[in-house]
Amino acid sequence: MTALLEVENLRVTYAGAQRDVAAVAGVSFAVAPGEVVALVGESGSGKTATALAIIGLLGESARIEPGSAIRFEGRDLLRLGEPEFRDLRGRRIAMVFQDAGAALNPVMRVGEQVAEAALVHGERDKARARAMAVAMLDRVGLPDAARQARAYPHELSGGMKQRVMLAIALLLKPSLVIADEPTSALDVTVQRQVLSLLLELQRESGTAVLMITHDLGVVAETCSRALVMRRGELVESATVDDLFHAPRHAYTRELLAAMPRLARPVPPG
Amino acid sequence: MSRVGRLLAYGTVAAVLGAALAAPVLAPRDPNALGDDPTRDRRLAPSVQHPLGTDDLSRDVYGRLIHGTRVSVSIALIAAALIVAIAFAWGTTAAFAPAWLRGAMMIFADVVYSVPRLLVVLSVLTFTGQLAPATLAVVLGLAGWAPLSRILYRAAVAARRAPSTESAMALGVGRVRIAFSHVLPALRPHLVEGACMAVAVVIPLEAALTYFGIGVPRPTATWGRLLDDAGADPLGAWWLVVFPSAVIAATVMAMNYLASDARAPRLTAEAK
Amino acid sequence: MLVALLVTSVSFVGLRLLPGDPFAPSPDDPPELAHARAQSRVQFGLDRPISVQYPALLGALARGDLGHSFATAQPVSGIVRSAITNTAILVAPALLIGLALGVALGTWQGAHAGSVRDKILGGATFGYLAVPEFLVALILGGLVAIRWKLLPATGMVGAEVATAPWLVRLPSIVEHAVLPVSVLAMSTACVVARHQRAAVIAAVGEGFVRGAGARGVPAHRILWVHVLRRTAGTICAMAGVLLPALVGGAALVERVFSWPGAGSALVTAVAARDYPVVQALVLMTAVAVALSASLAEAGAQRLAQGEALV
Numbered sequence: 001m002t003a004l005l006e007v008e009n010l011r012v013t014y015a016g017a018q019r020d021v022a023a024v025a026g027v028s029f030a031v032a033p034g035e036v037v038a039l040v041g042e043s044g045s046g047k048t049a050t051a052l053a054i055i056g057l058l059g060e061s062a063r064i065e066p067g068s069a070i071r072f073e074g075r076d077l078l079r080l081g082e083p084e085f086r087d088l089r090g091r092r093i094a095m096v097f098q099d100a101g102a103a104l105n106p107v108m109r110v111g112e113q114v115a116e117a118a119l120v121h122g123e124r125d126k127a128r129a130r131a132m133a134v135a136m137l138d139r140v141g142l143p144d145a146a147r148q149a150r151a152y153p154h155e156l157s158g159g160m161k162q163r164v165m166l167a168i169a170l171l172l173k174p175s176l177v178i179a180d181e182p183t184s185a186l187d188v189t190v191q192r193q194v195l196s197l198l199l200e201l202q203r204e205s206g207t208a209v210l211m212i213t214h215d216l217g218v219v220a221e222t223c224s225r226a227l228v229m230r231r232g233e234l235v236e237s238a239t240v241d242d243l244f245h246a247p248r249h250a251y252t253r254e255l256l257a258a259m260p261r262l263a264r265p266v267p268p269g
Numbered sequence: 270m271s272r273v274g275r276l277l278a279y280g281t282v283a284a285v286l287g288a289a290l291a292a293p294v295l296a297p298r299d300p301n302a303l304g305d306d307p308t309r310d311r312r313l314a315p316s317v318q319h320p321l322g323t324d325d326l327s328r329d330v331y332g333r334l335i336h337g338t339r340v341s342v343s344i345a346l347i348a349a350a351l352i353v354a355i356a357f358a359w360g361t362t363a364a365f366a367p368a369w370l371r372g373a374m375m376i377f378a379d380v381v382y383s384v385p386r387l388l389v390v391l392s393v394l395t396f397t398g399q400l401a402p403a404t405l406a407v408v409l410g411l412a413g414w415a416p417l418s419r420i421l422y423r424a425a426v427a428a429r430r431a432p433s434t435e436s437a438m439a440l441g442v443g444r445v446r447i448a449f450s451h452v453l454p455a456l457r458p459h460l461v462e463g464a465c466m467a468v469a470v471v472i473p474l475e476a477a478l479t480y481f482g483i484g485v486p487r488p489t490a491t492w493g494r495l496l497d498d499a500g501a502d503p504l505g506a507w508w509l510v511v512f513p514s515a516v517i518a519a520t521v522m523a524m525n526y527l528a529s530d531a532r533a534p535r536l537t538a539e540a541k
Numbered sequence: 542m543l544v545a546l547l548v549t550s551v552s553f554v555g556l557r558l559l560p561g562d563p564f565a566p567s568p569d570d571p572p573e574l575a576h577a578r579a580q581s582r583v584q585f586g587l588d589r590p591i592s593v594q595y596p597a598l599l600g601a602l603a604r605g606d607l608g609h610s611f612a613t614a615q616p617v618s619g620i621v622r623s624a625i626t627n628t629a630i631l632v633a634p635a636l637l638i639g640l641a642l643g644v645a646l647g648t649w650q651g652a653h654a655g656s657v658r659d660k661i662l663g664g665a666t667f668g669y670l671a672v673p674e675f676l677v678a679l680i681l682g683g684l685v686a687i688r689w690k691l692l693p694a695t696g697m698v699g700a701e702v703a704t705a706p707w708l709v710r711l712p713s714i715v716e717h718a719v720l721p722v723s724v725l726a727m728s729t730a731c732v733v734a735r736h737q738r739a740a741v742i743a744a745v746g747e748g749f750v751r752g753a754g755a756r757g758v759p760a761h762r763i764l765w766v767h768v769l770r771r772t773a774g775t776i777c778a779m780a781g782v783l784l785p786a787l788v789g790g791a792a793l794v795e796r797v798f799s800w801p802g803a804g805s806a807l808v809t810a811v812a813a814r815d816y817p818v819v820q821a822l823v824l825m826t827a828v829a830v831a832l833s834a835s836l837a838e839a840g841a842q843r844l845a846q847g848e849a850l851v
Binding site: 086090094 | 748758773774
Binding site: 385386387388389391392394395473476477480481482483496510514517518519521522525526 | 667668670671672673674675676679680683785786788789792793796807808810811812815816819820822823826827830
C-alpha cells in the first residue's frame with residue numbers, strides 16, 4: 001500500500017538570537033491512507049515543528065535543511081511552489097490548531113470563515129459555499145447551525161470553537177488532517193466529545209489523521225499507531241498496543257509512568 | 270540604527286540649546302538692526318559676510334536665527350514646563366482623590382481636551398491681542414495640559430493599583446512616601462515623553478501664530494517670524510525659507526524621536 | 542450636548558477673567574463699528590454682573606442669535622455658516638483621502654515590516670510630520686501655484702465665475718481646492734499610516750493569520766481582507782481623534798491659501814479682535830468636532846463587536 005505521507009530525514013532549524021536551534025533532527029516516518037497516527041512528545045520535542053513543516057507554515061525564522069524530504073500523495077512538498085502548496089492546504093491537507101480562539105479571525109463571522117475554505121478553493125457560488133458551511137456546522141454538532149453561522153468566535157464556547165475548526169478542516173474532505181493538540185485547551189468532558197467527533201468524521205471520510213499530542217490518554221483512545229519524539233528525534237514507533245504494553249525505549253517508559261493511573265488502557269485478556 | 274538616531278537627536282537638542290544660551294556671544298549684533306545700506310543689502314544670498322543671507326529689510330538672517338532660537342526655545346520650554354507641571358499635579362491628584370472628585374477632574378480635563386488647542390489659543394489671543402513671548406508661552410502651556418494629564422492619570426492609577434503599592438499601603442506607609450517611591454518612578458517615562466511631545470507641539474504652534482501675525486509682535490525674531498519675514502514670494506529667496514524650516518523640522522523630529530525613545534527605548538528603531 | 546454646554550461655560554468664564562476688553566471702542570472705529578460694539582456690549586450684558594450675563598448669553602445662543610461682527614457689522618450666524626461650510630469642503634475630502642492613502646500605506650508597511658522599503662517609508666512619514674503643516678502649504682503653494690503656475694494660489698473660486706450658479710462654479714472650486722486638500726490629506730495620511738502599520742503588525746501576530754493560511758487562503762487576501770477587517774475598529778477610532786487635529790490644521794492651511802473657511806475667518810477675526818465672531822466660530826467648531834468624534838467612537842464600537850475580549 002502506498003503511503004499517503006512520507007517524511008524522510010526531516011531536519012528543521014530555528015534561527016535563534018545567539019545560536020541556531022535544531023528543532024527537528026532527522027525524523028522519518030510514514031502515514032498510510034485512513035490511518036490515525038499519534039505524534040507524541042513533551043513540549044520542545046519538535047512535534048509541532050514537524051507538523052508545521054508538513055503543511056508548509058513554518059515561520060520565517062525556521063529553515064528546512066537540505067537532505068530532508070516530505071512526500072504527500074507522491075509529490076515532494078519541499079519542491080512545491082507557494083501557489084500549488086496553497087491549493088493543497090485546506091483541500092488535501094488540513095490543520096486543526098490547539099487554540100481555536102486564536103486561529104479564528106475575531107471580527108469575522110464563524111460561518112464566513114468556514115465558507116471561505118470552499119471559496120478559496122474554487123467554489124464560485126457564494127450561496128452554495130454558505131450552504132455547505134451551514135451543513136458542515138450542523139454535522140459537527142453545533143445546535144441551530146444556521147444561526148450559529150452568523151455568530152462571532154468570541155460568542156462561542158471553547159468546545160464549540162473547536163468544532164468549528166473541525167468543520168473548516170474537513171469541509172473539503174482532505175486526505176490528511178494534522179491535529180495539533182486539538183483538545184489540550186478544553187475541559188476533560190468536552191475533550192471526549194470533540195475527540196469522538198473527530199473520530200466519527202475520520203471514519204466517515206476515510207481521512208488520515210496525524211494527531212499531535214502530549215497526552216497519552218488521547219493516544220490510547222484514538223490512534224492505531226504512535227510515534228514518540230524527544231528533543232527533535234524519533235525514539236520509538238509502534239502500534240498503540242505495543243507502545244503501552246511493550247515499550248522499547250526508556251523515554252517511552254518514563255512517559256507511561258508519568259500518566260495518571262486511570263487513563264492507562266487495560267491489558268488484553 | 271537607534272544609536273545613530275539617538276546621537277542625532279541629542280546632538281540637535283544640544284545645538285539648539287547651545288544657540289539659545291549663547292546667543293549674545295554667537296551673534297553680537299542687534300538682530301533687528303538693518304544693514305549698512307538698507308536698499309542695497311536687501312535679499313542677499315548667503316555669503317561670508319552674511320552666512321545665511323539677508324531678508325527683505327536687509328537684516329542679517331544668521332543673527333535673527335540665533336536670537337530667534339533663543340526666543341522660540343524659551344517659549345517652548347516655558348510652555349512645556351507648564352504643561353508637564355499642571356498635567357502632573359492634575360493627574361496625580363486625581364489618581365489619589367476620592368471617586369467623586371476624580372470623575373469631576375477628569376471630565377474637566379476632557380472638556381479642555383476636546384476643543385482643538387489652536388482654537389483655545391486663538392480665543393484667548395482675541396482678547397489679549399499680541400503678547401510678549403513669556404506670556405504667550407504661559408497661554409500655550411495653559412491650553413495644552415489636558416492630554417498629558419489623562420496619560421499621567423492612567424499611569425498613576427495603574428501604579429497605585431500595583432501589588433507593590435498595595436502592600437506598602439497595607440503596611441501603613443504614608444501617602445506622600447508612596448507617591449514618591451512607587452508612583453513617581455512609574456510616571457517618569459511618561460513625564461519625559463510628555464515634555465518632549467509638548468516641545469514638539471508648541472514649536473510649530475508658536476511658529477504658526479507668529480507667522481500669521483497673532484503671536485509674538487514684530488520685530489522680535491522667532492522662528493515663525495523669520496518665515497513671516499520671507500514676505501510674499503517666499504521661494505524667490507530660498508535662504509529665507511530653508512533655514513528656519515530646517516531648524517523647526519530638525520527640532521521637532523529630534524523631540525519626537527526622544528519622546529518615543531522615552532516610551533520604549535528598544536522599540537524606537539522599529540517604531541520609525 | 543453636555544460637551545457643548547461645558548465648552549461654552551468654560552470659555553465664558555475663562556475669557557471673562559482675561560485682561561483686555563474687546564468691547565472697548567478704539568479711537569479709529571468708524572461710527573457703525575462703535576455702534577456695533579456698544580450694541581454687543583449691551584447684548585452681552587457686560588454692563589451687568591456675571592451672574593446675569595451667563596443666562597443672557599445662553600438665551601441669545603438658544604435663539605440662534607450670535608450677535609454681530611465687530612469688523613463688518615454683519616450678522617455672525619451668516620458668517621459662521623458659510624465659513625464652516627467652506628471648511629467642510631476641505632476637511633471632508635482630506636479626511637477620506639488621507640484615511641484611504643494612510644490605511645493602504647500603513648497596511649503595506651505592516652505586512653513588510655522591517656524591510657528596507659518599510660524603513661524608508663517610516664523615515665519619510667516621520668520626517669514629513671516634523672515640518673509644520675502651514676509651512677508645507679506655504680512651500681507647496683509657492684512652488685506649484687506661484688512659481689510654476691499650475692494651480693491657483695488663493696481663494697476658493699475664480700473671479701470670472703464668482704457669480705455664476707454653483708454648478709458652473711464647481712470646476713473652479715475644485716481647482717482651487719486641490720492644493721489645500723492635498724496638504725491636509727498628506728499629513729493625515731502620514732499619521733494614519735504610522736498607526737495602521739502598528740495595528741497591522743499587531744494583527745499579524747495574532748493566531749488567525751496562521752489559521753487562515755492553513756485553510757489555503759492566499760496571502761494577499763489574508764492581508765487585505767482578514768487583517769484589514771481586524772483593524773477596522775482602530776481605523777474608525779482614529780478618524781475620531783484625527784478630526785480635531787485636521788480642523789486645527791485646516792485653519793492654518795486655509796489662511797495660507799486664502800480659502801474663505803472657518804480657520805481663515807477665525808484668524809482674521811482674532812487679529813481684528815472681533816469677539817462675537819471668534820466665540821461663535823470656536824463654539825460651532827468645537828461642537829462639530831465633538832459630534833463627529835463621538836460618531837467615530839460609536840462606529841468603532843460597532844466594528845469592534847468581534848473583539849469583546851480586546
